[in-house]
Amino acid sequence: MSVTHPHPTPQATSRAPGIPGIKHVIAVASGKGGVGKSTTACNLALGFAALGHKTGILDADVYGPSQPKLFGLRGKPRMTAERKLEPMERFGVKVMSVGFLVDEDLAMIWRGPMVMSAITQMLREVAWGELDVLVVDLPPGTGDAQLTMAQQTPLTGAIIVSTPQDLALLDARRGIAMFRRVNVPLLGLIENMSNFCCPACNRVTAIFGHGGARGEAKKVGIPFLGEIPLTMQLRETSDDGRPVVATEPDGVHARHYIDIARSVWSGIGAAGRPAPRIIIE
Ligand code: ADP
Secondary structure: OEEEOOOOOOOOOOOOOOOOOEEEEEEEEOOOOOOOHHHHHHHHHHHHHHOOOOEEEEEOOOOOOOHHHHHOOOOOOOEOOOOOEOOEEEOOEEEEEHHHHOOHHHHHOOOHHHHHHHHHHHHHOEOOOOEEEEEEEOOOOOOHHHHHHHHHOOOOEEEEEEOOOHHHHHHHHHHHHHHHHOOOOEEEEEEEEEEEEOOOOOOEEOEOEOOHHHHHHHHHOOOEEEEEEEOHHHHHHHHOOOOHHHHOOOOHHHHHHHHHHHHHHHHHHHHOOOOOEEEOO
């Protein structure tokens, strides 16, 4: 009997087959909308790219696709000769969004199976090429659509974004339970809109409280990845298609995201290593 490490490439952990050329697929999720999940997914993807990883982002938030706006992209993706969709590219990141493909009002009324088929197409019928990491911006919530997606996407792991107040954390807890149910590893929790520093008087105020997500992460036994403050600059740059990690990579806000990207990467480096396979000879 011998123990071998059969495959040097990290494997996805869900039941869904992997996507050729893509090493890691990471979901960014939230228990509810408006907590800054898309802004975080965008800047995190840029953080991976800043660390030198080949990165893509798939905006699977069919009910409110934000990545075109966050990346300042518009238009329709082209079709390659192999009849695959060509992702758009900005700031060194490949971007595909349901927002490029269908009218937002139409996607709003999609039911579970339609959502899943659109996402499967965007995962597998897009010419992503070779990627170290594909960040997937999932629709908020923990309903059937999200559960199916978590199950059918070959995820290395999931990151949950929450604001610090109790109500948001309650939803985040449901998100954590959902990923656990389908055996997707939780890479960690990010506290967004953590503190507000008044630009006029420099006073720091914890509008939604502070530290709630750190406590929650500890309670449920997942890594706490960091805090992102609530700032005008983040709001403005996001809404203007000038995400901070791309436009002010040396600034203090970009640093938060890059640090989080670094710790997620070191986490998946370890978690992605396949379990040894026992071969009986
Ligand atoms: P979600 O994807 O959870 O619905 P978004 O990323 O679309 O949330 O963010 C909702 C709004 O909050 C956007 O206008 C965005 O610019 C803003 N926002 C997100 N994170 C921050 C932050 N840390 N500071 C200030 N504004 C933020």
